[in-house]
Amino acid sequence: MKRAIARSAGFTLVEVLVAVAIMALLAVMAWRGLDGMSRAQTRTQSYSDDVSALQAGLAQWNADLDALTQLPPVGGLDFDGRVLRLTRQYLYDETMTAPAAAGVGGGGGSIRVIAWGARVLDGKRQWLRWQSAPLRSRAELQSAWQQAALWGQNPTEDLRRREVAISAVDDWQVFYYRNNSWTSPLSSATGIVAGVVGGQAPLPDGVRLVLSLSGGQALSGTLTRDWVWPALGAR
Numbered sequence: 105m106k107r108a109i110a111r112s113a114g115f116t117l118v119e120v121l122v123a124v125a126i127m128a129l130l131a132v133m134a135w136r137g138l139d140g141m142s143r144a145q146t147r148t149q150s151y152s153d154d155v156s157a158l159q160a161g162l163a164q165w166n167a168d169l170d171a172l173t174q175l176p177p178v179g180g181l182d183f184d185g186r187v188l189r190l191t192r193q194y195l196y197d198e199t200m201t202a203p204a205a206a207g208v209g210g211g212g213g214s215i216r217v218i219a220w221g222a223r224v225l226d227g228k229r230q231w232l233r234w235q236s237a238p239l240r241s242r243a244e245l246q247s248a249w250q251q252a253a254l255w256g257q258n259p260t261e262d263l264r265r266r267e268v269a270i271s272a273v274d275d276w277q278v279f280y281y282r283n284n285s286w287t288s289p290l291s292s293a294t295g296i297v298a299g300v301v302g303g304q305a306p307l308p309d310g311v312r313l314v315l316s317l318s319g320g321q322a323l324s325g326t327l328t329r330d331w332v333w334p335a336l337g338a339r
Contacts, residue, residue, distance in 0.1 A: 154271070154322035161270030162329055164233060168192050168218045169311060169331050175215065175242075178249040181307055183278050183289040187221040187256025189249065194238070214238040215245065219252035222276050223259075230269040231276055231315060272318040281310030281332070309333060 115123075171192045174180040179191035195213040219234040234255050236248035255263045279286040289308075310332040317324045 151322040158271045158317075158323060161231065161233065164270075165220070165313060165329065166331055168220075170334055171195075172307070173215070174307065175245060178246055179215070179217075181311075183280075184253070184256070185290055187219050187253060188278055189217060189219050189252045189256075191245070191249075192216055192218050192235075217245070217248040217252050219255055221256040222273055225269060228272045228318065229274060231271050231273045232267045232269055234263070234267045236266070271315070271323075272321055273315050274318050275316040277314040279312040279314070280308035281312065281330075282308050286310075286312055307333075 168190060171194070172181060172190050173193045175191055181190045182188070193213045193215055216238060217236040220232070221234070222229055222231050224230070225232075234252060236251065239245045239248055251263060254260070255267070259267075278289060280289045310330060313329040313331070315327045315329075317327055
């Protein structure tokens with residue numbers, strides 16, 4: 105009787121192996137579940153980052169155009185087929201807590217040259233934004249205007265420090281709205297030579313941005329964004 109009780113108090117080798125196999129299977133299933141959750145979280149975060157970056161870039165694009173100001177002889181708006189340059193007025197400093205120091209042309213706020221373009225970075229073509237330092241004289245304005253053009257063609261390491269990558273794109277295009285139609289800035293420029301005043305062409309009534317977003321990110325395909333002057337009726 106004692107011998108029978110002793111046998112029932114333990115586990116056989118087969119029972120132990122079966123238990124170990126079940127625990128190992130449960131551990132593998134749990135690991136796969138955690139790995140799947142981690143991958144899903146990573147994809148969700150990547151999607152959110154892509155969307156947020158693109159939204160911020162489009163908001164910045166609108167803000168730059170809303171604050172566009174013309175300053176003879178080079179300031180204004182220009183697209184050469186590769187880079188879009190504009191002069192922007194900043195009413196506040198970079199902290200957005202104090203008025204910006206007066207710059208070129210006096211008046212309120214500082215002036216910077218802004219440039220938008222696209223270039224291959226780390227194997228991917230990126231939509232980029234560049235901005236100059238605050239400008240204090242017309243000589244600095246002319247220099248920054250030329251630097252923006254150079255940045256769009258063959259940027260130096262120093263110029264690249266002022267750029268920000270927005271989103272991966274296969275291509276990007278810009279159109280101007282003039283005479284009740286959207287046309288290429290390059291083709292429309294030939295028809296407004298007579299309207300050039302002080303070395304500057306008249307500003308268009310609107311600007312259309314067309315982005316061909318690359319695949320493999322949160323958003324892909326063609327995105328079109330139209331901008332018109334906030335006070336177009338008063339112009």
